[in-house]
Amino acid sequence: MILKQLSxxxxxxxxxxxxxxxxxxxxEIDIKTLSLADTSEYGMLRLIVSDPERAREExxxxxxxxxxxxxxxxxxxxxxxxxxxxxxxxxxKISSIEYIYTLPTEDGPVVILKVANxxxxxxxxxx
Numbered sequence: 001m002i003l004k005q006l007s008x009x010x011x012x013x014x015x016x017x018x019x020x021x022x023x024x025x026x027x028e029i030d031i032k033t034l035s036l037a038d039t040s041e042y043g044m045l046r047l048i049v050s051d052p053e054r055a056r057e058e059x060x061x062x063x064x065x066x067x068x069x070x071x072x073x074x075x076x077x078x079x080x081x082x083x084x085x086x087x088x089x090x091x092x093k094i095s096s097i098e099y100i101y102t103l104p105t106e107d108g109p110v111v112i113l114k115v116a117n118x119x120x121x122x123x124x125x126x127x
Contacts, residue, residue, distance in 0.1 A: 002118050003073045004052040009065040010036075010043040017045075020064065024049065027058040033103040033112070048103060048112065072118040074125060076102070076109045083111065086125070093117070093124055 010016050017036075024031060030050040037044050049055045052068055059066045076082050087094075098114040115121055 001073045002070050005069050005071045006047040007067050008045040010045050012042050023058050023062045029055045035101040072113045074111045076111050
């Protein structure tokens with residue numbers, strides 16, 4: 001399934017994560033999962049939230065550089081080698097994976113993939 005993910009540019013300074021989570025809390029937006037990659041000066045926070053469009057508007061209004069990106073969500077099987085087998089199946093269809101992380105759910109983990117062609121990959125995995 002294709003999901004909308006928020007990408008927030010975060011200055012690497014004290015309290016910035018708290019500021020972001022405060023905006024989302026005040027807007028009653030639930031964070032489903034997140035990933036943070038950082039350098040010494042800044043970070044890129046990626047979030048799957050309950051209302052990505054409203055979250056983008058609220059964060060922009062609070063002064064955060066934010067965008068929405070489509071990512072592919074794939075339900076993972078709880079078995080050794082699932083990720084490897086999935087990547088092997090898609091080997092000639094994925095030119096590159098920009099990033100990958102997981103979303104825990106009651107039904108098991110979901111793998112979040114940022115690829116250039118999410119619709120094509122989704123179609124292959126559904127067949």
